[in-house]
Amino acid sequence: MIIGIVAIAKNFAIGKDGTLPWHYPADLKFFKNTTTGHAIVMGFNTWKSIGKPLPNRLNIVLSRSRQIEPQPNALLVRSTNEVTALSPFLNCDLFIIGGAQTYKNFADVTEKWIVTEVPLTVDDADTFMPRDFLSGFEVVETKELTKELVVKVFHRI
Numbered sequence: 001m002i003i004g005i006v007a008i009a010k011n012f013a014i015g016k017d018g019t020l021p022w023h024y025p026a027d028l029k030f031f032k033n034t035t036t037g038h039a040i041v042m043g044f045n046t047w048k049s050i051g052k053p054l055p056n057r058l059n060i061v062l063s064r065s066r067q068i069e070p071q072p073n074a075l076l077v078r079s080t081n082e083v084t085a086l087s088p089f090l091n092c093d094l095f096i097i098g099g100a101q102t103y104k105n106f107a108d109v110t111e112k113w114i115v116t117e118v119p120l121t122v123d124d125a126d127t128f129m130p131r132d133f134l135s136g137f138e139v140v141e142t143k144e145l146t147k148e149l150v151v152k153v154f155h156r157i
């Protein structure tokens with residue numbers, strides 16, 4: 001299944017200066033537990049921001065022209081089509097982990113969204129989700145990670 005996973009502020013902000021505008025260890029732990037053992041797909045900007053392949057996952061990195069150092073669990077691809085072609089042959093879920101350009105690229109094929117609602121408004125953010133990215137989806141599950149952090153799972157209607 002192709003699943004989008006994102007942490008999003010009240011004003012739909014997701015990034016600032018190439019990184020996350022917050023630090024929530026509980027969300028990072030949730031992200032790790034959710035994606036471990038699966039494939040994760042990220043744009044080159046997010047790859048740069050993470051700085052290394054995340055362990056125990058196949059890290060698929062999208063870039064039209066840049067290179068990454070060869071590493072056993074990192075795969076560089078040049079187009080979204082390469083990822084969707086690969087998907088049926090992977091015996092695991094494919095998590096689209098961002099950033100904004102990458103979520104947009106896979107919006108039509110994303111079957112499920114896992115959204116952490118960050119209780120902040122990040123006024124000086126520079127990367128945002130589209131306001132309507134969950135249109136056509138409905139909430140199927142809500143879980144509290146901490147008192148302030150809620151995760152909602154959405155399926156296509």
Ligand SMILES: NC(=O)c1ccc[n+]([C@@H]2O[C@H](COP(=O)([O-])OP(=O)(O)OC[C@H]3O[C@@H](n4cnc5c(N)ncnc54)[C@H](OP(=O)(O)O)[C@@H]3O)[C@@H](O)[C@H]2O)c1
Binds near residue numbers: 013078103
């Ligand atoms: N809050 C969250 O959950 C979350 C999650 C992830 C990231 N983020 C944040 O989001 C920001 C980064 O997002 P972003 O939108 O700037 O960048 P991004 O999606 O991470 O990466 C964009 C890059 O990916 C490559 N790319 C995009 N579409 C492609 C395509 N169709 N084919 C081939 N390559 C493609 C291009 O690289 P080339 O220029 O090399 O071709 C493009 O410059 C950061 O601030 C990050 O921290 C937030």
